[in-house]
Amino acid sequence: MFDSFGDVLGGAVAVVAIGYLVFEIEQKRKKLRTLFNVINADDAVMFGQLEDMVAIGVIIPHHRTVAA
Amino acid sequence: MTAAATRTGTSGRAKHALSASSKAAPEQDAAEETAASQPEGADEQREGVDEPTETVAVQPESVDGPTEVIAAQSESIAEQIEPSAAPVESVAALGESIPELAEASAATPKAGAPEAKTVAASPETGPASPDTRDEKPRFRIFVIDSGWNHPASKVLNENIELIHALTHEDPIYVLDRDQSVALLRKNKRLIGHDPIIAVHDLTASGFRKHLGFRLHLGLLDGEADALSALKMFARFINTHRESQNLEADVRRKLHKQGMSGAIEIVGGAAHHVLMEA
Numbered sequence: 001m002f003d004s005f006g007d008v009l010g011g012a013v014a015v016v017a018i019g020y021l022v023f024e025i026e027q028k029r030k031k032l033r034t035l036f037n038v039i040n041a042d043d044a045v046m047f048g049q050l051e052d053m054v055a056i057g058v059i060i061p062h063h064r065t066v067a068a
Numbered sequence: 069m070t071a072a073a074t075r076t077g078t079s080g081r082a083k084h085a086l087s088a089s090s091k092a093a094p095e096q097d098a099a100e101e102t103a104a105s106q107p108e109g110a111d112e113q114r115e116g117v118d119e120p121t122e123t124v125a126v127q128p129e130s131v132d133g134p135t136e137v138i139a140a141q142s143e144s145i146a147e148q149i150e151p152s153a154a155p156v157e158s159v160a161a162l163g164e165s166i167p168e169l170a171e172a173s174a175a176t177p178k179a180g181a182p183e184a185k186t187v188a189a190s191p192e193t194g195p196a197s198p199d200t201r202d203e204k205p206r207f208r209i210f211v212i213d214s215g216w217n218h219p220a221s222k223v224l225n226e227n228i229e230l231i232h233a234l235t236h237e238d239p240i241y242v243l244d245r246d247q248s249v250a251l252l253r254k255n256k257r258l259i260g261h262d263p264i265i266a267v268h269d270l271t272a273s274g275f276r277k278h279l280g281f282r283l284h285l286g287l288l289d290g291e292a293d294a295l296s297a298l299k300m301f302a303r304f305i306n307t308h309r310e311s312q313n314l315e316a317d318v319r320r321k322l323h324k325q326g327m328s329g330a331i332e333i334v335g336g337a338a339h340h341v342l343m344e345a
Binding site for chain 1: 208242255277280281282287301319
């Protein structure tokens with residue numbers, strides 16, 4: 001399959017490089033998902049509580065204050 | 069200003085206006101007679117009294133010939149209003165249970181800032197500024213911050229007005245410290261992730277009641293990262309207000325899924341690319 005040790009080494013380095021690349025990409029995606037994500041089941045509970053607070057008037061919309 | 073203070077002031081004005089109106093001519097007090105015949109329930113009285121107050125306030129004071137019957141009725145209403153205005157705690161509790169009351173109190177300008185005006189950004193409170201758009205809100209934005217001494221909190225507090233200005237079609241609900249702590253105690257896994265910006269998509273329907281996304285600013289260490297994320301949030305929410313599939317956009321644009329996302333990440337500029345997208 002491989003004619004020389006150099007080819008073996010080259011292939012191994014390529015595999016490691018690609019593996020590292022994939023690992024880094026997944027790490028970054030994981031970080032982005034943790035930081036900024038769509039609502040999952042756990043979040044839905046919190047959103048339900050927030051909506052309840054809005055419905056009963058516990059929290060009201062923030063009002064922007066601007067100079068006259 | 070609290071809802072209690074607002075209601076107390078309104079009730080006081082109502083009482084004063086009604087007392088003054090007892091000196092008006094009978095033919096001009098026809099509207100007051102209507103007010104005097106309001107139901108006796110506290111809430112209904114409040115609804116009924118606020119409207120005649122506007123009418124009575126513009127009546128000329130020089131008109132004489134007070135009607136004793138009307139005066140007696142006015143006094144009676146004033147006495148009925150007074151007990152509901154005196155206990156501040158009870159009115160505050162009422163404000164917590166009546167959304168309209170809470171919104172009304174929020175729309176009242178703060179006494180400490182006479183040179184500033186409050187712009188009602190929520191379509192629920194009606195347009196209060198020329199720049200208020202008529203668009204329906206797509207999102208409800210919640211800001212949860214329990215008050216950690218964290219760079220992200222500082223960045224968020226410094227830029228909340230700008231975020232509000234950029235997203236003024238959508239109401240922003242900023243939870244205070246106690247509310248945030250109470251919410252986090254119910255959702256313990258989120259402790260330490262705050263400040264959290266949670267965006268609820270109001271177009272959600274069907275079996276999925278809650279659609280939207282959230283930003284955990286508290287996971288970012290530096291001010292620069294937090295500011296970048298905040299900018300990313302503002303850009304995303306503005307550019308995807310009309311999105312048909314918001315969650316797919318979140319995954320594609322923010323999670324960098326797919327080959328193009330991988331290339332952007334490999335390029336080492338995911339943040340910058342997000343900002344320029």
